[in-house]
Amino acid sequence: MTEAAVEIFLAEPRGFCAGVDRAIDIVEHALKKFGAPIYVRHEIVHNTYVVNDLKAKGAIFIEDLAEVPPGSTLVFSAHGVSKAVEQEARARGFDIFDATCPLVTKVHVEVAKLAKEGYEFIMIGHKGHPEVEGTMGQLDHGIHLVEDVEDVAHVQPAQTKKLAVVTQTTLSVDDAAEISAAVRKRFPSIREPKQQDICYATQNRQDAVKIMSPQIEVLIVVGSPTSSNSNRLAELARKLGVPSYMVDSAQELQPEWLEGKSRVGLTAGASAPEVLVKQVIDRVKSLGAVSVRKMDGIQETVKFPLPKGLRI
Known part of the structure; x- marks a missing residue:
């Protein structure tokens, strides 16, 4: 990295949105209430860390409903499902919780x-x-x-x-x-x-990148390759003339991306947890960053309730 003092610019808002929070909560509440395994059709949200964390707690992710034993509890992912999938799941008699983002x-x-x-x-x-x-x-x-x-x-x-x-x-x-x-x-x-x-969260995270871009020399986006909204953040920065890289974890960050850069932007897609952002901050600090500047931005207050069968 550069000889100049390196500063991290932290986008606001970033990371989890209300729909992602709710979807993860549904799986975790179902695991607590019914015990493992809980079956989830498709990745609950498009983030490797989140999916692996839920797997460790007893969630089993499937694409084909034929993989789910009769009488099981099944969660639909935050992305939503077709009528055909919904009808097949009901015909198979699963106990269904729909984590589709409202x-x-x-x-x-x-x-x-x-x-x-x-x-x-x-x-x-x-x-x-x-x-x-x-x-x-x-x-x-x-x-x-x-x-x-x-x-x-x-x-x-x-x-x-x-x-x-x-x-x-x-x-x-x-x-x-x-x-x-x-x-x-x-x-x-x-x-x-x-x-x-x-959605409001997609709009807000893109707006935050637009505000931050003139002040930074490189942008790191925390998000998985399958995450649409994370990819759009990296694309947007590039369109605005800022070199931009997506990382699924801190380990993926390459020191050469930051060579000669003293103002490093950092944001996260709506399905990326804050723990990964903290790990990336630590990694950039280990490469020479000395301070973190939190950008001003919209404070999101949206909350979505859990399905009735899972409320405590």
Whole structure:
């Protein structure tokens, strides 16, 4: 690292959001109430540390419901599931707790409501992401996925009078706005949600990176490779001209990233726990950082209640 005193700039807000907190709490409460094992369909949230911690406590993560023994307790991940998965789980007789983030559920409810009114949908999102699969799986047909502006030109809805747009909750705010503009241009009468689908936590963490970027020379994002919102933070910094690196743990941080840099930014995706941030701070300090400056930012107060069967 550089001869100059190295300072860490700590983004605010960062790390866990209310939906992630709730999802992890659901698994932990289920383990306490019913004992191990508790089965979880898909990673509860996209973070290696969190998943491994819950595995150690007795959670078993599966993709195929056939892997779950009859009569077991099953938790749906924070990303949500399709109607087909939900129906299969009920048919198999599992005791189900749904950890779907309420902000994702809001999108599902909107899709179901408008579908009854005869609407088709354009969904802005990343193909193959479990949240997108869950939302698109709310209907048998009538949801057209677009990943970028180019995709918008190729959408062929059966009709355009009743067309609505929905969005994956963890996208880049700026990219989603650009794609939404292209959708509106092609389909001027398209119905948009009353409130944007991108969640408050995704927006706030991206805003914090925008505020911090002019003051730093490199950004470290704590988050797993599968985490959409974490990837968007690293991408955003790069677009703003700041070299940016994602790490799943402090061990992954490479000293050469910080060579010649005296102002190091640090943030964490919405599924990354604060313990990992602290470990990265210690690692950067071991490489020469002498101080940590906490940035001013929005204080998040959102809380989501646990399902009735798990409240203490």
